[in-house]
Amino acid sequence: MLSQAPAALGSRWLLHSVAAAAASSVAASPACAGLASRRSGAASSRGLAAGPAATAAPSSLPPHLRNLHSSPSSSNGSSGAVTPDPSSAAIAGTPPGGDPGPAATPGPARGEPGTSPGWTLTLERGIGKSYGMEAELQATAAFRAEVFPDLPIATTWQNWAKAIRSSLTSPPAEDPSPPFTHYATWPGSQKVITVAANLRSPLEIEQRVAAAAGDGAEAAGGQRADVLLCVSGSHPVRTLPGVASLLRSSLDTLRIADRLRARxxxxxxxxxxVVANPNTERGAGLLERKAELGADAVLTQPPLDWMAYLAWLEDARRRGLLKEQLPPGSSHSASSSSSSSSSSSSSGPLRLIVGHPMASSAANLSFWVSLAGCGGSAAARQLVADAMRAEAGGKEAAAAHTASYNNKLVEQVLAHGGVAGLHVMPIGKASKALALRMLADGSLPPSV
Incomplete structure (x- = not known):
């Protein structure tokens, strides 16, 4: 692998050069702007599938990894061949502000029930200026795991160009959050650190994996990751034609993490x-590849196109991928799947944790539709139109509509089965308040 490093670094230098040359002309182009509705930089964002580390990886490989990196590629697919992965998409941004989170505490002890959970509620955490803003939700102790993103400086060409200009004219803004090795969860909650391929070389991916889940985090007074979320990344360079074939993907990240774990x-x-986007993935073939590479669970984008989600879910069942773990008192509709599908959903290798956006407004839903890449879906656009129609009726009508949508989404996901949890992604104060309300009235089942 050492022989591959110079080529990888050269490719990344070339990609950065191309990006710099393209930024000024591309940033204003709607076709390349991507998530144009995103107003804040990615440094205060959060995501399922994100970019390079907010805290830079060490410039050199740690001594305990040097022999591994220089060893021949293992037989599990760790060669330099690049594997494209179309499934990853960044998840949401949050406004700046907020206090630091709770002090660092160890996650569940290895081998205890926390590592083999039943019904699981997970919480998307903010980093940068948004770090610690979920403290009230954390204090409910409803979440078995907390997911920290791995973001680039920006996830759209427009925001990337702004960030580059800002770096040339003003000193870098102070980051109030700790390094990712010191991100802290609520006591007893698993720490999930995202590892994005993005523009990283295999060596750099190894560095982040080892820093997040190795002994170094705890030795330095931080908290070791219990879970690694393996994704492709959301750097805008990845959207350039032909570039994806030159870069590592979530499949490569998963291979590397599995190899380091095995050794x-x-x-x-x-x-x-791993992650999946049922709104755009036609079938669960990609998810099956991830399961074969050692994935334990999958987090999804919110199912904004419901029929697309059901088709994806049924294909995942047909392939025998899902390990169903519903909350107590829940059972999926007998009409939602065949008996053979139902039985396979409880015996597969993967726990399916479905994303929930905690929609707070039409604008918030529009953001999610854009972010999940399903703006071309009539069903997804209808969600936004319905919310706008409710808002035209006044604040009470709008509040009733969003509450109904959020409750119904939970009910639908549980009714169709196959799932093992929900991934709560509350953007902004209104969404966080909705999540707290649903936990209080029981419409959002806590982890068990």
């Missing part, structure tokens, strides 16, 4: 999670 560089109990 003892991170604990064998470290879980490897």
């Amino acid at each position: 003892g560089y991170i604990p064998p109990s470290t879980q490897l999670w």
Whole structure:
């Protein structure tokens, strides 16, 4: 692999050069702007599938990884071949502000029930200026795992160009959050660190994996990751024509993490999670590949196109991928799947944790539709239109509509089964308040 590093670095230098040359002309182009509705920089954002580390990786490989990196590629697919992955998409941004989170505490002990959970509620955490803004939700102790993103400086060409201009004219803004090795969860909650391929070389991916889940985090007074979320990334360079074939993907990240786990560089109990987008993925073939590479669970984008989600869910069932773990008192509709599909959903290798946006307004839903890449879906656009119609009726009508939508989404997901949890992604104060209300009235089942 050492022989591959110079080529990878050269490719990334070339990509950065191309990006710099393209930024000024592309940033204003609606076709390349991507998530044009995103107003804030990615440094205060959060995501399922994000970009390079907010805290830079060490410039050199740690001594305990040098032999691994220089060893021949293993037979599990760790060669330099690039594997494209179309499934990843960044998840949401949050406004700046907020206090630091709770002090660092260890996650569940290795091998205890926390590592083999039943019904699981997970919480998307903010980093940068948004770090610690979920403290009230954390205090409910409803979330078995907290997911920290791995973001680039920006996820759209417009915001990337702004960030570059800003770096040339003003000193870098102070980041109030700790390094990712010191991100802290609520006591007893698993720490999930995202590892994005983005523009990283295999060596740099190894560095982040080892830093997140190895012994170094705790030795430095931080908190070791219980789970690694393996994704492709959301750097805008990845959207350039032909570039995806030159870069690593979530499949490569998953291979690297699995190899380090197998060789003892991170604990064998470290879980490897992946992402999926049922709104745009036609079938669960990609998810099956991830399961074959050692994935333990999958987090999805919110199912904004419901029929597309059901088709994806049924294909995942047909392939025998899902391990169903519903909350107590819940059972999916007998009409939602065949008996054979139902039985396979409880015996597969993957726990399915479905994204929930905690929609707070039509604008918030529009953001999610754009972010999930399903703006071309009539069903997704109808969600936004319905919310706008409700808002035209006044604040009470709008509040009733969003509450109904959020409750119904939980009910629908549970009714159709196949799932093992929900991933709560509350953007902004209104969404966080909705999540707290649903936890209080029982419409959002806590982890068990």
